[in-house]
Amino acid sequence: MSTVRQTVMDLLRDCGMTTVFGNPGSTELPFLDRWPNDFRYVLGLQESTVVAMADGHARATGRAAFCSLHSAAGVGHAAGSIFTAFRNHAPLVITAGQQARSLLPLNPFLGATEAAQFPKPYVKWSVEPARAEDVPAAIAHAWHIAMQPPCGPTFVSIPMDDWAAPAAPLPPRRVGWETAPDPALLAEAATALAASQRPVLVIGPEVDATGAGPAAVALAERLRAPVLASPFSSRVSFPEGHPLFAGFLAAAPEAVTAALAPYDLVLVLGAPVFTFHVAGQYRLPPVIQMTVEGEAIAAAPTGMGILGSLRLGLPTLAALLPEATRPAPPPRALPPAPAPAGPIPAGFLFHELARARPADSIIVEEAPSHRPAIQAHLPIPDWGGFYTMASGGLGYGLPAAVGVALAQPGRRVVAVIGDGSMMYSIQALWTAVREALPVTVIVVDNAGYGAMRSFSQVLGVEHAPGIDLPGLDFPSLAAGMGCPALRVTEPGEIEPALRQAFAAPGPMLLSVAVDPAIPTLYRKS
Known part of the structure; x- marks a missing residue:
């Protein structure tokens, strides 16, 4: 008879989940033992980053991605990204190590109390199997639920001594998930x-x-x-x-x-x-x-x-529709090209990016305060050419860009990230360097939380603390993780910096200082 681990590895192969996103701990070591050559382990340096990478990968492939997290503390770190994956309808199978079953009655170190309840309500299905031999079927169940429309994350807590237990192979199954409308x-x-x-x-x-x-x-x-x-x-x-x-x-x-x-x-x-x-x-x-x-x-x-x-x-x-005979609507009025100025207008940066980026590149965006300027000056012409988060939770964009790049080898991925957002998950740069991914990271640096500045205008709030972010040196932070970087402070520096970044075979970061003035995000019309 096979072991739980062998049966699960065969299941992951059958499901196409041979890329595993993880941040390992002691309770995951039995799963990681003698790692098979046909699997790819993508290491993230924090669990929230791991889930966001898997989210980007799943959305870019249309297939469920597999995450391996560490017990309750790791799931807690990842909770924000699990919420985002739920809102993104990203199909994920998330597992977390649990202490050995024999220790659970003793409230052990690293033991997760009511582990299956912890990520709810932001997973579609969650379980800690009652018996070790039930683990493979639980993971198969989680995969089917994750892939059922609307897709989303699922969760399985696995005691560390379950992996060596005997388990029968799972019979093959074939399931269709789409249903036609009435x-x-x-x-x-x-x-x-x-x-x-x-x-x-x-x-x-x-x-x-x-x-x-x-x-x-x-x-x-x-x-x-x-x-x-x-x-x-x-x-x-x-x-x-x-x-x-x-x-x-x-x-x-x-x-x-x-x-x-x-x-x-x-x-x-x-x-x-x-x-x-x-x-x-x-x-x-x-x-x-x-x-x-x-x-x-x-x-x-x-x-x-x-x-x-x-x-x-x-x-x-x-x-069922007849061909319409009405005149086609007039084309949308496009805004004029922004003029270069100092400090750099964000719209000018996005206009230059639209002109310079490779034709088949993918934009991953997390610069919410600049979204109107992005929509005006960085058009997305193709299906599958743009990703952002649906949750509003920061920290998604950079690790998601890593996941998208892993899913779309050979295509340039351009991560457009606000300076505030960047600090939530900057450690994802290390993974991009380690995996030698063609990711161009553009930090839109307005020295603060731009969305907070805009909402302060909407709500009539003045002198609120915690909005300005002075003194962040993104090129130095990138260099500390082995990522080449440039600082851009003048409009004329943008085009050559973009050209250099797009020519780089691996990741490169551009920190672009833009005008800190933010337009009001929400007007009445």
Whole structure:
């Protein structure tokens, strides 16, 4: 008979989870013993970083990633990134070592009390198996749940002496996770869309995540309807160079009301209705929502909800629609190119980045206070070309860029990270260096928490402490982990610095000092 460890290794091979993201401790050593040559162990220097790396890898591959954490303390360190993975719908199988079963009644050092409860409610499923021989089946169960739409993280706590216990091999299984929407509801939606005079599409990250992008483009073109990106979309919502792309919805009720007022029907694809960040009053036209996320449909304040796969449902919906004869909407008015100035305007940095970056590069962004400037001056033309976090929790972007680079070998990954965000997970640079990944890290250094500056304006708050971040030397911090770096303080230095960074075979960091003045993030229209 096989051991638990041998059976689990075979299971991980079958599931395509041979890249393991981890930060090891004593209770994981039996799992790591005699590490097999066909597995890759990606070492992160803190557990939150480990989970964010796995999250980026899972989202970029569309397959579950495997994380190995250390007991309760390690899961506690990782809790913020587990929350982000839950909001990102990233399929993860997270395991954590537990003390030996014989010690658990004695409240041992490093023992996790009620281990399966600890990461809840931000995992889809969680367990500490009752018997050692149940561990392989528990991990298989976790993988199936993680991959079921909407995807998300799962958790298995494993006592350290379980790995050597005998366990029978698992029988092979084949499971399909996608379910098609109700045909009657699709027909009703098609009738409403055909009768609409001024429809608009609001598209969220689920379209890109589920491979439904081409079908969404075909539907928009058939309707001749403008397309808006949903608030806080954590992936590309629509190719931003397409003539039907009309811009981005803000996460403010009055702004959403104003943006949707010209339309008589809103078709929301793969997004909630709607994600807000500030309070206010809103009014919506009639809404039809399609998503795999039942919670998003239940939470919608109005309209029709159609639950099911967008990849399967959108072609069916398009086939039910007549070709629209209305004139195509006018193209979106693009802002002028920012002028160079001192201090460097953030928009000028993103404009230069858009001009210089490799055509197939991937943007991973965590500079929330600069998001309006990024949306204005750094267009994303391709599906799979953009990732950010859906949770609002800082520390995701840099380790996620490492995970994306591991998932997409040969493609340049550009991590656009605010200076405040960078300090949450800067140790991920060490992993990027160790793995020799083509990651260009651009630190947008405005010497403070820009979002806090902006919200202070919105809320009328003055002289709040803890907003300024003077004295951070990112090139020196990068050099301490073996990553080459440059400091950029003048507009004319940006283009040659980008050229040098993109030519580097491995990671390189650019710290760009930008204007600390931040525009108000949320306006009424």
